[in-house]
Structures are given as structure tokens and as C-alpha cells.
Amino acid sequence: MSKISSILIANRGEIALRVIRACKDLGIKSISVYSDEDNRSIHVKRADESYRLGPAQASESYLCIDKIIEIAKLSGADAIHPGYGFLSENELFSEECKKNDIIFIGPTAKAMELAGDKMKCKEIMKKAEVPTVPGSDGVVEDMELAVDIAKEAGYPVMLKSAYGGGGRGIRLVTNEKELRQEFELASNESKAAFGKSALFIEKYLTNIRHIEYQLLRDSSGNGRHLFERECSIQRRHQKLIEMSPSPVVNKEIREKVGEIAVRASTALDYLNAGTAEFLSDSKGNFYFIEINARLQVEHPVTELVTGKDLVKLQIQVAQGEEIPFKQKDLELKGCAIECRINSEDPFYDFTPSVGYIPNCNIPSGPGVRVDTYLYPGCNVSGYYDSLIAKLITYGGDFNEARVRMKNALSEFTIEGINTTIPIHKTIIEESNFINGNISTDYIEKYNIIEKMKQKRNHEYEDKAYAAISAILLQSEYVKKSNLSPQRLNRIQKSKSGGFY
Numbered sequence: 001m002s003k004i005s006s007i008l009i010a011n012r013g014e015i016a017l018r019v020i021r022a023c024k025d026l027g028i029k030s031i032s033v034y035s036d037e038d039n040r041s042i043h044v045k046r047a048d049e050s051y052r053l054g055p056a057q058a059s060e061s062y063l064c065i066d067k068i069i070e071i072a073k074l075s076g077a078d079a080i081h082p083g084y085g086f087l088s089e090n091e092l093f094s095e096e097c098k099k100n101d102i103i104f105i106g107p108t109a110k111a112m113e114l115a116g117d118k119m120k121c122k123e124i125m126k127k128a129e130v131p132t133v134p135g136s137d138g139v140v141e142d143m144e145l146a147v148d149i150a151k152e153a154g155y156p157v158m159l160k161s162a163y164g165g166g167g168r169g170i171r172l173v174t175n176e177k178e179l180r181q182e183f184e185l186a187s188n189e190s191k192a193a194f195g196k197s198a199l200f201i202e203k204y205l206t207n208i209r210h211i212e213y214q215l216l217r218d219s220s221g222n223g224r225h226l227f228e229r230e231c232s233i234q235r236r237h238q239k240l241i242e243m244s245p246s247p248v249v250n251k252e253i254r255e256k257v258g259e260i261a262v263r264a265s266t267a268l269d270y271l272n273a274g275t276a277e278f279l280s281d282s283k284g285n286f287y288f289i290e291i292n293a294r295l296q297v298e299h300p301v302t303e304l305v306t307g308k309d310l311v312k313l314q315i316q317v318a319q320g321e322e323i324p325f326k327q328k329d330l331e332l333k334g335c336a337i338e339c340r341i342n343s344e345d346p347f348y349d350f351t352p353s354v355g356y357i358p359n360c361n362i363p364s365g366p367g368v369r370v371d372t373y374l375y376p377g378c379n380v381s382g383y384y385d386s387l388i389a390k391l392i393t394y395g396g397d398f399n400e401a402r403v404r405m406k407n408a409l410s411e412f413t414i415e416g417i418n419t420t421i422p423i424h425k426t427i428i429e430e431s432n433f434i435n436g437n438i439s440t441d442y443i444e445k446y447n448i449i450e451k452m453k454q455k456r457n458h459e460y461e462d463k464a465y466a467a468i469s470a471i472l473l474q475s476e477y478v479k480k481s482n483l484s485p486q487r488l489n490r491i492q493k494s495k496s497g498g499f500y
């Protein structure tokens with residue numbers, strides 16, 4: 001046990017604020033770091049102490065291991081919280097913390113390495129009887145062997161790089177000719193990058209969902225899962241909406257797969273918070289695919305349905321405490337939905353949209369949580385990732401959470417840049433979403449982008465009516481008519497949808 005009394009937060013944006021909040025709750029001193037681009041950010045003001053890292057580029061600031069360790073030592077930080085992204089899954093950083101007697105609030109370097117090596121990880125999972133996608137046993141170095149394995153598994157198959165993850169290094173092949181081409185390309189790429197081929201083959205699963213389990217494991221070997229999150233709604237491997245519970249997971253499946261997820265964390269001798277990712281097919285089979293060795297963006301969804309503070313728990317586990325609850329003490333109550341609000345233009349292929357925010361209006365109220373670094377007059381930078389706010393709603397059931405999300409989305413205004421709010425407004429009222437009929441290809445399958453554009457056109461039409469009727473009110477005929485002001489007003493409102 002080594003009680004933590006100060007934490008350096010090696011991150012920025014909403015997650016830095018989230019960690020500062022947990023520090024304050026625990027009476028721990030918070031130390032923030034910032035790049036020149038962030039010198040007016042609230043994580044700088046809200047922390048007890050703040051230190052400049054360097055220029056805007058992440059490579060000169062938030063990714064500088066040496067500078068961060070130096071500031072940690074200078075400020076006397078007992079521990080470092082890496083947030084997500086940046087150095088959160090960097091083995092070297094975790095090692096450097098250890099060398100300098102600083103507690104890294106996250107998994108060990110060893111667990112990070114195993115989680116980062118898909119093939120090693122899969123091998124360990126097979127031994128632990130954690131179900132994985134059928135395919136090759138380990139990496140396939142030889143082309144002819146690859147052909148045989150693919151034939152055995154049956155086309156289509158996926159070629160995956162052992163060091164990929166999050167959608168990188170995966171290739172779909174539908175026949176032997178394609179396999180030969182892609183295998184050659186992919187193994188050459190891998191040889192150039194790592195000096196060896198590192199490809200494995202899996203049967204291609206279709207009509208799948210992405211369902212993940214929140215995990216927590218302490219240094220005494222206690223492992224718990226905090227139920228599932230449904231993360232199927234994504235675009236090009238960027239999640240858009242997450243929720244808990246999943247509409248297809250019942251109590252029996254929840255417990256069964258949860259037990260498997262805990263087994264996966266035990267097999268890796270995992271420490272602290274992590275996530276086990278599964279793919280689930282339409283028959284209800286669950287296949288483990290990877291471990292994310294960090295606290296994830298979507299953790300608030302789990303916090304709302306379990307009533308647990310995951311960042312506080314991370315800190316408690318990091319200072320050697322045991323997890324303060326048993327598996328059976330946990331209960332999944334109600335439903336939570338998270339919409340990721342990114343500074344991107346969803347009408348223009350999600351291109352980044354950055355700059356000054358003259359004003360914004362952040363919703364609040366029963367069952368509404370917003371994790372954000374925005375404030376009126378702030379600046380959204382193009383140097384870092386595009387997540388600017390997470391809007392999370394909670395309700396007694398899915399529909400209450402959904403209606404709260406619909407209302408909160410309509411109240412959320414961010415001036416000066418384009419955001420992903422319009423796509424969320426479309427999804428939240430879309431019938432397949434409402435019926436829980438979702439999969440990883442939801443956005444394309446149900447033409448969500450097209451529906452979003454139609455919705456905008458309707459809104460433009462309403463505004464056009466309002467504009468036209470406002471002009472026509474000036475007409476001489478209106479003045480000469482005997483229409484009462486009340487009647488004119490009613491005519492105008494009925495055509496304008498309330499817009500002026």
C-alpha cells in the first residue's frame with residue numbers, strides 16, 4: 001500500500017477534467033500539464049498546479065515521456081494518470097514511471113505488451129478457454145499454408161496484422177486469388193515494419209455487433225466486470241454512440257460472458273481498469289477479439305448504470321487497495337446512452353472543423369451528464385483528436401434515456417464550428433435504432449447520412465416558409481384584408497414550424 005497524495009494528469013480535454021474531478025473527490029492534489037495550444041484550457045485552471053510541456057504538436061508536448069516524467073519529479077507527483085490516447089497504452093512510459101518510483105495508474109507494461117500483440121493475446125485466450133474467432137493457430141508465415149487455412153475456414157476470411165487494432169491492419173479477402181495478392185502485400189508491409197511476417201487468418205463474421213465488457217482487477221488478484229457496453233454504432237472504426245445495457249444481452253448472457261471477460265483479465269494477470277472487446281453474431285455467439293488496456297472514452301455509460309466511479313476505483317486499485325465490492329454486489333440499473341460530439345462536419349465526410357467558439361449552450365438536468373472542455377469563448381484545436389464533448393443520458397429504461405438524449409441534443413448549441421450533433425439527432429429518432437436493430441454496419445445499411453441530409457432539408461424548408469410568410473405579411477393585400485392579427489399569426493405559425 002502506498003497512499004497517493006498527488007496525481008499528474010498526462011492528458012488534456014474532457015478526460016483531464018474527469019480525472020481532476022476524481023482527484024478532488026479523494027482529496028488528492030491534481031497536477032496538470034499543457035501545450036502552448038492549451039494555455040487557456042480549463043484543465044490548466046482547474047488543477048491545483050499546472051506545468052507547460054511545450055509547443056502545440058503532441059510529439060512536442062503530450063507525447064513527450066521525458067518532459068512529463070521530469071515535471072512529475074519536479075512537482076513531487078506520486079502517480080500519473082494517462083487518460084486515453086496519447087501515452088495511455090505506451091509500455092515504455094509505464095516502465096519509465098516505474099523506474100522513477102511514480103505509480104502509473106493503469107495496467108503493467110507486461111499486460112500492455114500482451115494486449116498489444118493480438119496473436120499472443122489470442123493464444124493466451126485459447127488456453128484460458130475464452131472463445132475466439134475460428135482461424136489460424138498463431139501467425140501464418142507461408143503463403144501455401146495461408147491458402148490451406150483459408151480453404152478450411154471457408155471464404156470470406158480476414159487477414160489481420162498481429163500489431164493492428166482499432167481497424168488498422170485488417171483485410172477482407174473473398175477468394176484464393178485475392179488472398180494471394182493481399183497476403184503478399186500485407187506480409188511485405190509487416191516485414192518492412194517489424195522484420196517478420198505477423199499475419200493471422202480468421203473466418204469473416206457478418207452482421208456483427210461490437211459488445212465490450214468493462215473490467216477491473218486489483219493487485220490482490222480480484223477481478224470484476226461492470227457489465228457490457230454496446231458500441232456497434234460507429235463509422236470507419238470511430239464510435240459514435242455507446243450504451244449499456246446492450247439490447248441483445250439478457251441477464252443470463254450478461255453473467256456468462258462477464259465471467260468469460262473476467263477470465264480473460266485473469267489470464268493476462270491484468271491490473272487496473274480495462275475493456276474486453278467481443279464481436280457477437282446474429283446467433284448470439286460471442287468471440288473475444290482484443291483487450292483495451294486503458295480507461296475508455298465511453299466509461300461514463302458504465303458509471304451511470306452501475307453507480308460506480310471508475311476513475312476513483314482506478315486510483316484506489318493503483319494505490320494497492322482491493323476492489324471494494326464483490327461481483328454479486330453489482331447491479332445493472334436503468335439504461336445509459338452516450339453520443340460522442342466531435343468537431344467534424346458530418347455533411348462533408350466528417351472533415352475536421354476547428355476554431356473559435358463564440359458561444360455554446362450545454363444541456364443539463366435530471367439524467368443528463370456532459371463531459372466536456374468547452375466554454376463560451378474557447379478554442380477547438382486541430383492539433384488533437386476531435387472529441388469535444390460527450391453527452392450522456394440516463395433513464396429508468398432505454399426509452400427514457402433516449403428521449404432525454406433527444407431533448408438534450410436539441411438544447412446543445414455550439415457556435416462557430418460544425419459538429420456531429422446532427423447525425424446523433426437523426427439516429428436517436430431512427431426506427432432501427434429505437435428497436436435495438438443495430439450492427440457495426442448500421443450507418444451504411446440504413447443510409448443514416450442520407451436521412452440526416454433529408455432532415456436538414458426539411459428544416460431548411462420550414463425556415464424558408466417562415467421567411468416567406470414574414471415577407472408576405474408586409475404585403476398591401478394583408479393590410480387591406482380583414483384577417484385579424486391573431487388569425488394571421490396562426491397562419492404564419494402553421495407554415496413555419498415555429499421558426500421566424
Ligand code: MV4
Pocket residue numbers: 133158165166167168170202203204205206208209210234237279289290440
Ligand atoms: C473482424 C470482423 C469480422 N470478422 N474479424 C475491426 C476492428 C478490429 N477491432 C476488429 N474488426 C473486425 N474484425 C472477423 N473475423 C469485423 C471487424 C469490424 C468491426 C469490428 C468492431 C466494430 C466495428 C467494425 C467495423 C468493421 C469491421
